Amino acid sequence: MENKENKEAAAEYENEPLIKDELERSKVKIMRALCDQEDPLTKDVDDLMIRRFLRAGGLDTEKASKLFLKYLTWKRSYLPKGHISESEIANDLSHKKVCMQGHDKMGRPIVVAFGNRHNPSKGNPEEFKRFVVYTLEKICARMPRGEEKFVVIGDLQGWGYTHSDIRGYLAALSILQDCYPGRLGKIYVVHAPYLFMKVRKLIQPFVDSNTKQRIVFVENKKLTSTLLEDIEESQLLDIFGGKMPLVPIQDS
Known part of the structure; x- marks a missing residue:
């Protein structure tokens, strides 16, 4: 019955x-x-x-x-084949700069991006754009039925000028806003250094209002408590005070 x-x-x-x-x-x-x-x-x-x-x-x-x-x-x-093959973005994947694990309390997939693992001088701008598309496609494929958004934790610990990539950031922003509208739920920016705020001013004019209202800068001393407001401890990565292991996006 x-x-x-x-x-x-x-x-x-x-x-x-x-x-x-x-x-x-x-x-x-x-x-x-x-x-x-x-x-x-x-x-x-x-x-x-x-x-x-x-x-x-x-x-x-x-x-x-x-x-x-x-x-x-x-x-x-x-995306003529419907996907980006991992062989096309092997360099970016090898740095394990993006991980995906867990869901927030609304069921949205959680993505973690490490700013200090991106080094534009050792990369290729076109490969990086393909890497962004690969990442977004993989996130969207993980969406539960009826869910449309994902959340990002942008970890900028150890980020400096050598990791700064204005052209890459703008390309990623354009792809997100033009090709994947309505997908971003929230971005938590953690461990943001003072230098990043200067770079942020250069990018700010290109961020649409819908994206701007979803960006949250988290204080270091309130990092875990802030994230736990929206993410269960069992779904939060252990590096932020939770219990989830870190898994590179290609292995998730």
């Missing part, structure tokens, strides 16, 4: 509309119809992706459609 009820509940959940707001649902249908005429890849994406671009376009279906079609063109050229 319980099995039958569970199956019925699961079936009901699967059939539940992903978008409950009637206005957004109707605009998503309009946008899908507009984009499908221009690009057949439209049929391969779900309504939530279209809604993310709709919201990025301020619910203006024409503006949002242009943003979405631009993304599809980018995806076709940047």
Whole structure:
């Protein structure tokens, strides 16, 4: 009996509309119809992706459609195989600069980026961009059904001028904002040195308002307590006072 009820509940959940707001649902249908005429890849994406671009376009279906079609063109050229192979980004992966482990209390995947493991003088700008796309694609693949966002802990301990990469930061920001709108839930910046604040001023004009409001600078003395407000101890990495081991994104 319980099995039958569970199956019925699961079936009901699967059939539940992903978008409950009637206005957004109707605009998503309009946008899908507009984009499908221009690009057949439209049929391969779900309504939530279209809604993310709709919201990025301020619910203006024409503006949002242009943003979405631009993304599809980018995806076709940047991800012709549907993914970035690890052999293409072996150098960036070898530095273990990004790890992914655990979920916050809202079920969003947690990503940790180590600023002092990125050295632009020993890297390739194009490879780094592919690494960013690989990272974002892997994060999105880990999303539970119905969840759209992830959270980042940006650890800048030991970061200095040798790790500074304005061009790389701007490229990563552009990819995130233009190709993965509505995916970022929050960024916790921890162990930020004074020097970083100077670099931040150069990047700030390129950060859209939606991204800005999701950035939280965490005081060192309140690091663990601040993170535990949103992340259970069992899901928080041990280096921040939790119990999760550190796992490089390629191994997660």
